[in-house]
Amino acid sequence: MKIEIIKCLQDNYSYLIIDEENQTACVIDPSESAPIINYLDNSKINLKFILNTHHHYDHVGGNLELKKKYNSKVVGFIGDKNRIPEIDISLENNQIWKQDNFEAKIYHVPGHTSGHIAFHFFKEKKIFTGDTLFSLGCGRIFEGTYEQMYNSLKKIKSLPKDTEIYCGHEYTLQNSNFCIANDSGNLKLKNKILEINKKLKNSLPTIPSTLADELECNIFLKAKDLESFSKLRDLKDNF
Incomplete structure (x- = not known):
């Protein structure tokens, strides 16, 4: 499987998961259709599935045009079947979704929204976390609770450490500023910040990260309990 990172809107990432053998693809969270259509048509790849992590417009904005073309x-969480545009396939927590050569385990990870899911392509060791887990950060809590978000992150923390993290936004540099302010002695984090700046200087995405890196550098994943996590989330909201 090949992963193509597609920049959308101002700081969103959509991802094409390409089966090169069959020249077919899934797209994760198409914020807008134009850059995805451009890549698919230039590469002569057929888009079979549209996978949505949650219902926010900057993650589903391209659904209708892509489906029509x-x-x-369209694939999403059963609890969001009335909020995800044109949904065809409704998934449940811990379900294995398998179509053609695409196979992923579904994790319900509420907090940012009540119906947020992550797609874990476990054979490839890649997880698409939407706005639940960012590199060096986590999503704002809009519909859920601190406890839900804390437990959602715990699910992701339990995966193999070499799992690659593909998140919904290029927030890594901003997130790193908060992490280093609250974890100033972390040498691994300092080195990661150097790498982040080098990538951005060269107009490269900072994604994917690895779970191993996030466990060492992401202040939210280092929180030892719900209370400390909640305090960090409040601090970040006002940072």
Whole structure:
């Protein structure tokens, strides 16, 4: 499987998961359709599935046009079937979704929204976390609770450490400023910040990260209990 990172809107990432053998693809969270159509048509790849982590417009904005153009199936969480545009396939927590050569385990990870899910392509060791886990950060809590978000992050923390993290936004540099302010002695984090700045200077995405890196550098994943996590989330909201 090949992963193509597609920049959308101001700081969103959509991801094409490409089956090179069959020249087919899934797209994760198409914020807008134009850059995805441009890549697919230039590469002569057929879009079979549209996978949505949650219902926010900057993650589903391209659904309708992509579905219409490619006759793709829209895939999302059963609890969001009335909020995700044109949904065809409704998934449940811990379900294995398998179509053609695409296979992922679904994790319900509420907090940012009540119906947020992550797609874990476990054979490839890649997880698409939307706005639940960012590199060096986590999503704002809009519909859920601190406890839900804390437990959602715990699910992701339990995965193999070499799992690659693909998140919904290029927030890594801003997140690093908060992490280093609250974890100033972390040498691994300092080195990661150097790498982040080098990538951004060269107009490269800072994604994917690895779970191993996040466990060492992401202040939210280092929180030892719900109380400390909640305090950090409040501090970040006002940082």
